[in-house]
Amino acid sequence: MAEVSLRRIVKAYEGDVQAVKGINLEIADHEFVVLVGPSGCGKSTTLRMIAGLEEITAGDIAIGGTVVNDIPPRDRDIAMVFQNYALYPHMSVYDNMAFGLTLRKFPKAEIDKRVKEAARILDITPLLERKPKALSGGQRQRVAMGRAIVRDPKVFLFDEPLSNLDAKLRVQMRTEIKKVHQTVNTTTIYVTHDQVEAMTLADRVVVMNHGIIEQVGPPQELYHNPATKFVAGFIGSPAMNFIPARLEETSGALRLMLPDGATLNVPEARVARYRSHAGKPVLFGIRPEHLTDDKPTDKTNPAPLTLTPEVIEPMGMETLAHFRIDGAEVSARLDPATPAAVGQPLRLIAHMDQMHIIDPTNDKVL
Amino acid sequence: MSATTASRDVPGIYHKAGSLRSERRWAMWWAYVSLIVAAIIFLAPPFYMLLTSFKTNAEIADHSLNPWWIRAPTIEHYAAILSNPIFIRFFINSVIVTGCVVVLTMVISVLAAFALARMRFWGSQVLATGVFLTYLVPDTLLFIPLYQIVGGLGLLNSIWGLVLVYPTLTVPFCTWIMIGYFASIPKELDEAALIDGANWMQMLMKIFVPVAMPGIIAATIFAFTVSWAAFVYPTAFVTTAEQMPLTIGVVSQLVRGDTFAWGQIMAGALMAALPPVIIYAFLMDYYIAGLTAGATKG
Structure with a gap:
């Protein structure tokens, strides 16, 4: 059993700067949880507190039911993969992987068996005799993972392990990490600032900002039902568009009035949810993929908009068009066949069944 | 027209490259001169010691001789010390x-x-x-x-x-x-x-x-x-x-x-x-x- 519990965890530095402000999180056995957020949000500090590399100012951390606040890292039965690999430069790949087991006085035959098995899983058997300096970035990262696997720990901790790799290798290693988790099935906590990594790897994503947890949930839930403006804007690429608007009620129906004069009908199913905000300013949130030149998915609420592109970015499989509505930058994903041109008005459809309304007073998604 | 312009520009480029090369040559020259002078200053004393250690006592005492030359080399001083x-x-x-x-x-x-x-x-x-x-x-x-x-x-x-x-x-x-x-x-x-x-x-x-x-x-x-x-x-x-x-x-x-x-x-x-x-x-x-x-x- 290796569930991890964080209970009211606080990390404060000198001068009362709080990096982590009393977070609670329950991670189930075998679960793959990704902590994601911008720089300085407290995700790495949280991971390091779980590892025992940072002291906890307040709260409790339990691994497998045991509170580990005062237990040193070596006795927490965890393994960690670092951003810069942290391989021992004077040791061969084999010795790097065997180091933890040697210190724990495992029999030589057992060490050999585990190292070779991990090398097989990670496809690094031919590299076992090499020194780290003779390896590429991707190979080093595999060795770092191998060092964690051989220990067969209760929990794997990954601290931005792919940040030092180039884009292509990052995608490849992401798949590798997912495969390894499927094979060894160990509880994994993974820190990244890259929301794509978070979405593709996680069973559950924990979005952090300014030392608090904004939302926890499966990737699809965060994408479709973000709880706050921050989560709505952080998850998804390109980011969600936020357009200042006003909700108006006329004869039982709700309409969004955009600053450029456009009016969009709110789907009937959502009217009850938003009615209390009628007559108030709100933020209209819509993802670029839901602002397209396609047919609307919600046939009852076609919401046409005519906008003039400022920048057109052809990506091959799609074209991104960027507009401006009363100072707010807005992006739309177009069919690559659409003849869009800068300065030429373009008719778009807002998929209103996918939109979000945000209360600007507290940045909560309504 | 463009060919003429290009051919006119080329010597200029070569001239610049040449001047860089000559600057580098001067830098190297000065580096070697200073290193040689430093080496002479630092190596002269031990070299003088080495020469003196192979001279006889009489030769060391004779100030009329060239101090940078050994007339009758001997290892008697080394032998005396080691024994x-x-x-x-x-x-x-x-x-x-x-x-x-x-x-x-x-x-x-x-x-x-x-x-x-x-x-x-x-x-x-x-x-x-x-x-x-x-x-x-x-x-x-x-x-x-x-x-x-x-x-x-x-x-x-x-x-x-x-x-x-x-x-x-x-x-x-x-x-x-x-x-x-x-x-x-x-x-x-x-x-x-x-x-x-x-x-x-x-x-x-x-x-x-x-x-x-x-x-x-x-x-x-x-x-x-x-x-x-x-x-x-x-x-x-x-x-x-x-x-x-x-x-x-x-x-x-x-x-x-x-x-x-x-x-x-x-x-x-x-x-x-x-x-x-x-x-x-x-x-x-x-x-x-x-x-x-x-x-x-x-």
């Missing part, structure tokens, strides 16, 4: 003192530097600066109070007094070198070792010492050189020939009143200088790497 048991004693004393001082220095420096560079404790920064400041105190200022301390311990006129005193010169600088070297080792390496199950001592011995080997070699060479070449302390603390190291033994035994046995002094001094030269020749690359570690990122 004299007291010089062998000096040599053994130097080896014992230097060996003990190097071991003592490295044990203290490596442990101190590891603690100061890696274990965050209250006052560690101040302590690290303090260690370096003690290195700035000249030994000529220290030898009188140290004389009293060594005397109080009953170690005057003993090589063990020197073993006790030399580390006051070597430990601060070696600790400073090692702090710099340890500080350049990425923090994640000790964190990885901690998670792998290492305690502080295992982390030091299995990770830091092997990774910091160039720094350790640099510090060792420094401790060796200081200890082997020390002159002020043995002059002050040792009085009988039996306890003298080479540096003062050669001088005290070969200068009798106004009589200087120049041939033997030169031969003895050259032989005394040989071990550091040999060590430098083999470990120079490590020495430079160790001293410059941490100077630049990555």
Whole structure:
């Protein structure tokens, strides 16, 4: 059993700067949880507190039911993969992987068996005799993972392990990490600032900002039902568009009035949810993929908009068009066949069944 | 038209390249000239010693001869020194003192530097600066109070007094070198070792010492050189020939009143200088790497 519990965890530095402000999180056995957020949000500090590399100012951390606040890292039965690999430069790949087991006085035959098995899983058997300096970035990262696997720990901790790799290798290693988790099935906590990594790897994503947890949930839930403006804007690429608007009620129906004069009908199913905000300013949130030149998915609420592109970015499989509505930058994903041109008005459809309304007073998604 | 323009531009480009080449040539020329002058200045004294050590006493005393030429080469001074048991004693004393001082220095420096560079404790920064400041105190200022301390311990006129005193010169600088070297080792390496199950001592011995080997070699060479070449302390603390190291033994035994046995002094001094030269020749690359570690990122 290796569930991890964080209970009211606080990390404060000198001068009362709080990096982590009393977070609670329950991670189930075998679960793959990704902590994601911008720089300085407290995700790495949280991971390091779980590892025992940072002291906890307040709260409790339990691994497998045991509170580990005062237990040193070596006795927490965890393994960690670092951003810069942290391989021992004077040791061969084999010795790097065997180091933890040697210190724990495992029999030589057992060490050999585990190292070779991990090398097989990670496809690094031919590299076992090499020194780290003779390896590429991707190979080093595999060795770092191998060092964690051989220990067969209760929990794997990954601290931005792919940040030092180039884009292509990052995608490849992401798949590798997912495969390894499927094979060894160990509880994994993974820190990244890259929301794509978070979405593709996680069973559950924990979005952090300014030392608090904004939302926890499966990737699809965060994408479709973000709880706050921050989560709505952080998850998804390109980011969600936020357009200042006003909700108006006329004869039982709700309409969004955009600053450029456009009016969009709110789907009937959502009217009850938003009615209390009628007559108030709100933020209209819509993802670029839901602002397209396609047919609307919600046939009852076609919401046409005519906008003039400022920048057109052809990506091959799609074209991104960027507009401006009363100072707010807005992006739309177009069919690559659409003849869009800068300065030429373009008719778009807002998929209103996918939109979000945000209360600007507290940045909560309504 | 464009072809004409291009052909007109080309000589200009070549001219610029040529001027860069000539600047580089001048820079090289001046570098060589200064290096040759420096080499002559620094190598002339040992070369003069070498020549003198192969001259007969009569030839050394004859001022009418060219001092840079040997008329009748002889190895009598080397033979005299090597056959004299007291010089062998000096040599053994130097080896014992230097060996003990190097071991003592490295044990203290490596442990101190590891603690100061890696274990965050209250006052560690101040302590690290303090260690370096003690290195700035000249030994000529220290030898009188140290004389009293060594005397109080009953170690005057003993090589063990020197073993006790030399580390006051070597430990601060070696600790400073090692702090710099340890500080350049990425923090994640000790964190990885901690998670792998290492305690502080295992982390030091299995990770830091092997990774910091160039720094350790640099510090060792420094401790060796200081200890082997020390002159002020043995002059002050040792009085009988039996306890003298080479540096003062050669001088005290070969200068009798106004009589200087120049041939033997030169031969003895050259032989005394040989071990550091040999060590430098083999470990120079490590020495430079160790001293410059941490100077630049990555």
